[in-house]
Amino acid sequence: xxxxxxIVITGCGIxxxxxxxxxxxxxxxxxxxxxxxxxxxxxxxxPTAPAPRDPDRFRALPRTLRRAMAPSACFTAMAGxxxxxxxxxxxxxLLELNAGCAVGSTMGSVSALRDGYSLVLSGQxxxxxxxxxxxxxxxxxxxxxxxxxxxxxxxYSPCSACASGLQAMGLGAALIASGxxxxxxxxxxxxxxxxxxxxxxxxxxxxxxxxxxxxSPQPFSAHRKGLVCGEGAAVFCLEEYExxxxxxxxxxGEIIGYASNSGGTGLSQSDAPAIARCMTATCxxxxxxxxxxxxxxAHATSTLxxxxxxxxxxxxxxxxSVPVSSxxxxxxxxxxxxxxxxMAAVFEMARHDLLIPTRNLREVAEDCAGIDHVMAPxxxxxRVFFKNSFAFGGINASLICKINV
Amino acid sequence: xxxxxxxxxxxVNGALVNEMELDPAELAPEKTFFDxxxxxxxxxxxxxxxxxxxxxxxxxxxxxxxxxxxxxxxYDFFEKYQAELxxxxxxxxxxxxxxxxxx
Numbered sequence: 113x114x115x116x117x118x119i120v121i122t123g124c125g126i127x128x129x130x131x132x133x134x135x136x137x138x139x140x141x142x143x144x145x146x147x148x149x150x151x152x153x154x155x156x157x158x159p160t161a162p163a164p165r166d167p168d169r170f171r172a173l174p175r176t177l178r179r180a181m182a183p184s185a186c187f188t189a190m191a192g193x194x195x196x197x198x199x200x201x202x203x204x205x206l207l208e209l210n211a212g213c214a215v216g217s218t219m220g221s222v223s224a225l226r227d228g229y230s231l232v233l234s235g236q237x238x239x240x241x242x243x244x245x246x247x248x249x250x251x252x253x254x255x256x257x258x259x260x261x262x263x264x265x266x267x268y269s270p271c272s273a274c275a276s277g278l279q280a281m282g283l284g285a286a287l288i289a290s291g292x293x294x295x296x297x298x299x300x301x302x303x304x305x306x307x308x309x310x311x312x313x314x315x316x317x318x319x320x321x322x323x324x325x326x327x328s329p330q331p332f333s334a335h336r337k338g339l340v341c342g343e344g345a346a347v348f349c350l351e352e353y354e355x356x357x358x359x360x361x362x363x364x365g366e367i368i369g370y371a372s373n374s375g376g377t378g379l380s381q382s383d384a385p386a387i388a389r390c391m392t393a394t395c396x397x398x399x400x401x402x403x404x405x406x407x408x409x410a411h412a413t414s415t416l417x418x419x420x421x422x423x424x425x426x427x428x429x430x431x432x433s434v435p436v437s438s439x440x441x442x443x444x445x446x447x448x449x450x451x452x453x454x455m456a457a458v459f460e461m462a463r464h465d466l467l468i469p470t471r472n473l474r475e476v477a478e479d480c481a482g483i484d485h486v487m488a489p490x491x492x493x494x495r496v497f498f499k500n501s502f503a504f505g506g507i508n509a510s511l512i513c514k515i516n517v
Numbered sequence: 518x519x520x521x522x523x524x525x526x527x528x529v530n531g532a533l534v535n536e537m538e539l540d541p542a543e544l545a546p547e548k549t550f551f552d553x554x555x556x557x558x559x560x561x562x563x564x565x566x567x568x569x570x571x572x573x574x575x576x577x578x579x580x581x582x583x584x585x586x587x588x589x590x591x592y593d594f595f596e597k598y599q600a601e602l603x604x605x606x607x608x609x610x611x612x613x614x615x616x617x618x619x620x
Binding site for chain 1: 529537555559560562563566569570575577
């Protein structure tokens with residue numbers, strides 16, 4: 113990012129189906145574990161990848177904060193507190209720095225929306241809690257994180273479905289790069305539910321109810337039949353490089369490139385040329401060649417068209433020389449959380465010099481061939497990695513992170 | 518309805534303990550909702566939504582409930598409200614029992 117301030121990541125917190133810390137998540141990924149189980153009747157027994165919703169866990173959050181939170185905001189707040197502890201900044205310092213946040217989700221909270229509409233449609237509007245709005249608003253993850261950490265700076269909540277989290281990272285990075293602020297807590301969160309999984313199922317984009325749940329999803333596979341919805345959150349502390357260096361903060365990596373674009377025409381179908389343009393623009397912003405990338409953490413959710421389009425774009429931009437894997441086979445598609453959550457896993461991969469393979473990928477589909485699929489654990493030094501997130505509505509987002517700063 | 522004052526106290530305190538996660542030891546009649554118990558106006562709306570279901574009454578447009586400041590005020594409110602409902606019901610019953618005065 114020439115002429116702009118440098119952005120580094122100095123804190124990381126997650127809340128996921130496979131662990132509440134990046135280290136625990138990595139251990140479970142390295143063991144090849146799956147978060148996918150079969151849902152109940154309400155979700156038509158579809159495979160799903162739920163994160164823990166045990167109320168006792170959320171009691172770590174004071175009631176005065178928790179009362180305005182549905183699960184998506186609870187996930188965010190838990191991840192945010194972990195990111196705050198990890199970055200080493202105090203709450204007083206956050207105020208002095210005028211720290212802000214950018215966190216996005218697909219649609220706020222599907223469970224809170226459902227609870228509210230159930231009361232309204234059954235003629236029980238008088239039972240609606242005043243908290244209903246705060247739980248279900250599209251920006252619930254952002255203002256609940258802001259309140260949890262006591263942030264008084266900028267606050268944004270990109271609402272771009274499954275690209276929300278990565279767009280929040282890009283937005284926070286842009287604010288720091290332009291000198292508007294020195295610290296931003298950025299990430300994504302989401303919760304699954306029948307409204308989400310059902311929408312994908314209607315479009316023939318969801319994995320079927322039949323069979324062993326853990327065998328779904330199958331990103332890039334010849335046998336892929338659709339995605340599996342998951343949930344969770346990840347929040348990073350993004351910080352201006354000189355500030356982080358002065359205080360001796362641990363630096364996970366530096367965001368050196370970010371871009372987002374649209375195909376301009378698509379509704380649900382991915383657009384390979386647009387994805388390729390987005391990835392090329394990200395490399396250009398980072399000032400590096402595609403061959404400088406050591407690993408691509410793919411969006412690849414296991415849909416027929418999406419995986420093929422992403423593979424085609426990677427083939428065009430990177431050829432077959434950069435290792436690629438998707439973590440959706442382990443975690444399911446955590447929607448708005450997926451970009452940041454999968455990034456947290458990649459930082460752990462870099463720490464261990466180990467690439468996690470795409471779970472359930474045994475036979476690469478013809479339309480996903482021609483790229484370097486990681487199909488078994490692979491030792492590899494990651495110095496620079498690439499993260500993709502795409503969303504309905506033709507939205508693409510890509511980010512490049514450099515590990516050794 | 519026809520609850521005793523003790524039953525009213527039990528119902529109100531139960532909501533405060535279960536919904537607002539307050540310590541039962543804190544719940545003395547003289548405690549104010551905002552300053553002593555740490556609740557705010559949104560909590561009060563939530564509390565009243567729960568209590569109106571419990572007592573089978575509608576409080577949305579009740580001006581008296583908006584004036585409560587202490588826990589004791591809420592006990593008193595429901596006690597009086599209940600007495601008033603009972604009085605109205607008895608008056609209605611008495612009127613219904615009077616012979617029709619047809620010409």
